[in-house]
Amino acid sequence: MRDATPAPALHRRSFLKYSGALGAAATIASTLSACSSGPESTNEADGGGEGAERTLTAVIGYGNDQSWDPLMTASAFAMAGNHHVYEGLLDTDPISREPYAALATEMPADLRATTWRFTLRPGATWHDGKPVTADDVVFTYGRVLDPDTTTLAKNFFASWLKEVRRTGDTSVELVLKFPFPDGAQRLTLAKIMPKHVFGKAGALDEATTGKAVGSGPYRQTAHHPKSNTTFEAFADYNGPRKAAFKKMNWLTIVDAAPRVAKISGSSAGAQISDNIPYANISQLEKGGLEVAGGAGMNHLFLLFNTAHKPFDDVRVRQALHYAIDTGKMIRAALRGHGKAASSYLDEGNPTYRKASTVYGHDPAKARELLKEAGVSGLKVTLMAVNVSWIADCLPTIKASWDALGVETTLEPQETAALFTKLDQKKDFQVVAAASNPNQFGLDADLIMHYNYGPGNTWMRYARWEDNSVAKDLFRRMDRATREPDPAKKKTMTQDYIDIVAENAVIYPVVHNELITAWDAGELTGIRAQPYPGINVLQAKWA
Numbered sequence: 001m002r003d004a005t006p007a008p009a010l011h012r013r014s015f016l017k018y019s020g021a022l023g024a025a026a027t028i029a030s031t032l033s034a035c036s037s038g039p040e041s042t043n044e045a046d047g048g049g050e051g052a053e054r055t056l057t058a059v060i061g062y063g064n065d066q067s068w069d070p071l072m073t074a075s076a077f078a079m080a081g082n083h084h085v086y087e088g089l090l091d092t093d094p095i096s097r098e099p100y101a102a103l104a105t106e107m108p109a110d111l112r113a114t115t116w117r118f119t120l121r122p123g124a125t126w127h128d129g130k131p132v133t134a135d136d137v138v139f140t141y142g143r144v145l146d147p148d149t150t151t152l153a154k155n156f157f158a159s160w161l162k163e164v165r166r167t168g169d170t171s172v173e174l175v176l177k178f179p180f181p182d183g184a185q186r187l188t189l190a191k192i193m194p195k196h197v198f199g200k201a202g203a204l205d206e207a208t209t210g211k212a213v214g215s216g217p218y219r220q221t222a223h224h225p226k227s228n229t230t231f232e233a234f235a236d237y238n239g240p241r242k243a244a245f246k247k248m249n250w251l252t253i254v255d256a257a258p259r260v261a262k263i264s265g266s267s268a269g270a271q272i273s274d275n276i277p278y279a280n281i282s283q284l285e286k287g288g289l290e291v292a293g294g295a296g297m298n299h300l301f302l303l304f305n306t307a308h309k310p311f312d313d314v315r316v317r318q319a320l321h322y323a324i325d326t327g328k329m330i331r332a333a334l335r336g337h338g339k340a341a342s343s344y345l346d347e348g349n350p351t352y353r354k355a356s357t358v359y360g361h362d363p364a365k366a367r368e369l370l371k372e373a374g375v376s377g378l379k380v381t382l383m384a385v386n387v388s389w390i391a392d393c394l395p396t397i398k399a400s401w402d403a404l405g406v407e408t409t410l411e412p413q414e415t416a417a418l419f420t421k422l423d424q425k426k427d428f429q430v431v432a433a434a435s436n437p438n439q440f441g442l443d444a445d446l447i448m449h450y451n452y453g454p455g456n457t458w459m460r461y462a463r464w465e466d467n468s469v470a471k472d473l474f475r476r477m478d479r480a481t482r483e484p485d486p487a488k489k490k491t492m493t494q495d496y497i498d499i500v501a502e503n504a505v506i507y508p509v510v511h512n513e514l515i516t517a518w519d520a521g522e523l524t525g526i527r528a529q530p531y532p533g534i535n536v537l538q539a540k541w542a
Helices: 012-018 076-085 134-145 183-189 203-208 256-265 278-286 314-321 327-330 363-372 390-405 415-423 444-451 458-464 468-482 486-503
Strands: 055-060 091-092 099-103 115-119 161-168 172-177 218-224 227-234 247-252 291-305 338-339 381-384 407-413 430-435 506-518
Touching: 012 134, 055 076, 055 256, 076 218, 076 227, 076 247, 091 183, 091 363, 091 381, 099 115, 099 183, 134 172, 172 363, 203 327, 218 381, 256 278, 278 506, 291 458, 314 363, 314 390, 314 486, 381 390, 381 415, 390 407, 390 430, 390 506, 407 415, 415 430, 444 458, 444 468, 468 486
Parallel strands: 055 247, 381 407, 381 430
Antiparallel strands: 091 099, 115 172, 161 172, 218 227, 227 247, 291 430, 291 506, 338 506
């Protein structure tokens, strides 16, 4: 990297502690302390105001005690917030995922070129008033591409982006390893961070604990990890999607009942909420709210520890998938708002093809596979995140495995607690959790690299990356990434997804819809997204 001040290397333990790793509710983080001042008793104040001056109050159904570092996090709350606080050179529409110029003045002239040149938006400033410069861009991508620094964003850039150069005070160029048009959509994942703020020693630790200083339409005004984060419109923002709300207060309410109560009735304390339980859809609609969902990549998956016998045997992993009564799960837990996985990708993905191995409910086949593997009297402890809809699905998994003769113990727990155990390399058998790589994008190459690839966090959890099948898979993934012909690339991707399906190391059980509810009498321009969180950059008071 030229003209870059090297970012301090992040120790692997720090990465696993502070980075996000689950699309829907997860991050590999222990509970973090608040970085804002003021008594906790004031945190749920709606902010007052009248008319256009009033505060937008939103409810997010996921934890807010995880990293806010935009290059590290996969926290649903933090990622949604960061889209309002930070900008990439390019950003993407939250629904169509089409890229548009954000901090850059325009899109690259030729997306198939191996050099993309960008000029920064004239007058763009950070929330502390200092100008955005090319040095900030080089600093940000220096963290992404530094071989001695581990970031989640590296998974989405390292294979195709070679270098980012400063060409002037407000101009940069990105040098690609090969033509990669899909990279334009990924630039939103490299939210540009101010070097003068986060380039200081120890400053990135503040980002993990919630500090956010961007150039976007909203600036963060307070952060209380266990209750809420507040924002206000940034008066000097001159970009394409200006703030429509003077102030916003985002509440974190993980438990379903209080979340629904907060948005319900004549005395509702919020105007919008994501992660609406399926059982409450009718109630909220009758109460006059707009309720809409989106089907996408959101899924319940199983993660196996392949270093813990007998889960090193693919037949055992397959057996436990075949045993699950997904039809019952969809009817009872998801109220019909889901589909059994027939590929790693959901059926709406442009690269979707039914996998060569599909885990339909087949207890007889499950028993046969366990017998072939020489396994009997198996006892399984299933650790799981406590996300409400996941908790609703767990009884079906237990009943299915118990019926197979597999004695099953459920251990649901807070997401941060569960993944701290994995961070600490504690032994486990199987994990059930929620994920949605669509938070990062829709292209299959990105989605698959989120969970699979050499050096990938998830592969280390599964203890699988040194397996010969895994190494062959990674080679196939790399060849598909580099393939210039879209049709050939699609087929190559579908073929290696068949390998992922057959081995079932990290693999979805069901894909489900995510539901958002809002007061249409108060808000207009809301679009329900098929991944966690909300985006109100094109919304306004009705």
